[in-house]
Amino acid sequence: MLKVWTTPLKKKKLWLSWQRPKRKGSSKMEDACDMYGRAANMFKMAKNWSAAGNAFSQAALLHLQMQNKHDAATNFIDAGNAFKKADPQEAINCLNRAIEIYTDMGRFTIAAKHHITIAEIYETELVDIDKAIAHYEQAADYYKGEESISSANKCLLKVASYAAQLEQYPKAIEIYEQVGTHAMDSTLLKYSAKEYFFKAALCHFCVDMLNAKLALQKYEEMFPAFSDSRECKLVKKLLDAYEEQNVDAYTDSVKEYDTISRLDQWLTTMLLRIKKTMQEDDSDLR
Template identity: 80%
Template structure:
């Protein structure tokens, strides 16, 4: 049974003020596509610009803005799957930047969208799970209420490993038991590998246990 590795939490959000040439070239193409009513093409241009900010500039906030714009264009074309992919990126980076309310709204929106799509329904649990984690970082009670809400909206969520992990983490947090928290994470990781984003969120939650214990001393 593998043990969960807890790599050091990192979030490189360096801001650059000099736009890359590729991004500058994409902007006129985007405007031209919009004028011609080719919103799907315009959305793709915004995704390209977002990816440039991700990789070349590491400018997360600008990448978020372009993914949001791409999602809007896809929604206008009723391309829900493509819009969801862009919104997931927005939620991912918003949480990293500690913009938790925005991330929650995005993940709830995408989770609800997935519930209504037979082909994407199985993905809803992942988005509700991430929304609940963002709630958890902000406030334990919020996380409990959100979990009840998601179980009511999507009964299949109750039987998921993600939901069971959340309940164990909430119990460990309520008892201020960091060891039980870590064991729950290790158990989950032994079956479903925990990625860097999830590791970062879990470490932020675990830190609140340590802070609360310190406050009581």
């Protein structure tokens, strides 16, 4: 006859596993999770977003107690998506809980994705640009760590855009130059490099005209194709107009560029800031 147990300890463990009934507490918690999930979906159908968010959050907490980290994170995300429609700050709280779980599990790419979601809530709902920047930077760090350079650069460009608007020009310049250098070495991204060097040059221009002139020379040496771009030619015209303190020539150059390449809000803001410094310098001379 075949012997099943080789040691008394193994015999005891196997006997216990056959005899021990399923833990009632665990079963009850699983049932409760299912009920919270069903309730959350019912609330979603009724467009009762706060109640849906609360139900998903309760399910997430129960999953955490049962050490079901993946399910807990998923439910926190569902809660965050529901709260986005009713309570943006609570949505952020839930998304942060999910991020903590994902980073603990080593899933940095998905954590980065949810940092972006939080940044977008700060942008559009809570209008806290400093916090939006912080979350875009964290997302970029996680993407870099996972070698997702393209995704990291998308986040960094958002940071640069806001940094320039907040007059944090050195920070914006560093990012635009970094992303531009990466783009010019890529066959697929080479065309977009001129845009980043153009924006970096305008940030320099907002600080000092001589800075812009030196930066433009550097970008042309680094990326010869930039010299033939409309963006580079515009900056040169603006530099000439600035040196001559010719506001009309500056305005005409911007209008000419705008007829072919429409200026977005960011470019319009930067160009108006430079023009304002020209007008202030002109009034000082009188």
